[in-house]
Amino acid sequence: MATTADQARVALGVRLRDIRRDAGLSGTQLANVSGWPPSKVSKIEHGRQTPTEADLSAWCDVCRAADQLPDLVAAVRSIETQYAEWRRVLRTGTRRRQEASAKAYEKARLFRIWEPAVIPGLLQTMSYATAVLATVIDFRLIPDDAEEGARARLARQRVLADDDRRFHVVIGEQALYTNVGGTDVMAEQLRHLLRLLRFPQLRLGIVLRDSPYRVPLHDGFWILDEALVQFDTYTAELSLIRPDEIGIYARAFERLAALAVYGPEVRKVISAATVGSQH
Known part of the structure; x- marks a missing residue:
């Protein structure tokens, strides 16, 4: 059974996927520019891995979505604590x-x-x-x-x-x-x-x-x-x-x-x- 933390992690992944798509990037392109293995983007977007604040910063930088970073950081901080x-x-x-x-x-x-x-x-x-x-x-x-x-x-x-x-x-x-x-x-x-x-x-x-x-x-x-x-x-x-x-x-x-x-x-x-x- 999915926990509430799991559900919050999945919701965050969906938001990050939308940001990537709005930037016109594939998962592989985002991973390459960020220096990550391609599997990392997939795991984050499907809620199987919680991104770090550094990951979020890189994601928003590459996708030119710096205005969304504060809200994303708040979301990731709350996943395990809310x-x-x-x-x-x-x-x-x-x-x-x-x-x-x-x-x-x-x-x-x-x-x-x-x-x-x-x-x-x-x-x-x-x-x-x-x-x-x-x-x-x-x-x-x-x-x-x-x-x-x-x-x-x-x-x-x-x-x-x-x-x-x-x-x-x-x-x-x-x-x-x-x-x-x-x-x-x-x-x-x-x-x-x-x-x-x-x-x-x-x-x-x-x-x-x-x-x-x-x-x-x-x-x-x-x-x-x-x-x-x-x-x-x-x-x-x-x-x-x-x-x-x-x-x-x-x-x-x-x-x-x-x-x-x-x-x-x-x-x-x-x-x-x-x-x-x-x-």
């Missing part, structure tokens, strides 16, 4: 995963976050975070360290107090109603959200449940500055660094943010959910 297998990351529980995320957060100054069905980790209470991680632990059949993981997750929230950071968070209205941990946990979490609205660094928007369909809706994602997009699947955590991919997620976030309500309307929507959670 997919972190959950079994490896979580094999000792959830705490180390939370601590690893904190390192990325410390570097970022602009956070753009979309979560359709749950409250994002940066805005969670201890009880809510524990319940979320308990679900992950039960689903993944990994060591139970939900409380330790939750404490590490809350420790990441110290970035919220930094005046030089900005947080634009957009959630789906459903996140206010997804029953995480029970009635008391939800009521506490919603009250906490209302308190967080006082933070000048935080801009919170809510996409209402009857909002028009203006962007393909998938799972949540986080954009850190203009450098990284992170999101989870059932089997992997993906970290994207290619500028074109980051641009696509930035466009999706802009459209979701345009659908959201803000300010007094957000307080009204959360307050209504808070009343509902108490019944």
Whole structure:
């Protein structure tokens, strides 16, 4: 079975083949000019060999495609690193995963976050975070360290107090109603959200449940500055660094943010959910 790294390598090979063809060169011609064996070009283009950054530089130089080099370099750097297998990351529980995320957060100054069905980790209470991680632990059949993981997750929230950071968070209205941990946990979490609205660094928007369909809706994602997009699947955590991919997620976030309500309307929507959670 092809791994995600294999698939990314094949996609890169297709891009390089197109660049070569656009330059009007055969594989043999490219290999000869670059001083490579002819088989190297074929292996790279069919995803059987990962090119080095030096290979990419030579490829773009010969094909007169220097403008594409930065994006290709980003692609090759991400092939082996953009997919972190959950079994490896979580094999000792959830705490180390939370601590690893904190390192990325410390570097970022602009956070753009979309979560359709749950409250994002940066805005969670201890009880809510524990319940979320308990679900992950039960689903993944990994060591139970939900409380330790939750404490590490809350420790990441110290970035919220930094005046030089900005947080634009957009959630789906459903996140206010997804029953995480029970009635008391939800009521506490919603009250906490209302308190967080006082933070000048935080801009919170809510996409209402009857909002028009203006962007393909998938799972949540986080954009850190203009450098990284992170999101989870059932089997992997993906970290994207290619500028074109980051641009696509930035466009999706802009459209979701345009659908959201803000300010007094957000307080009204959360307050209504808070009343509902108490019944």
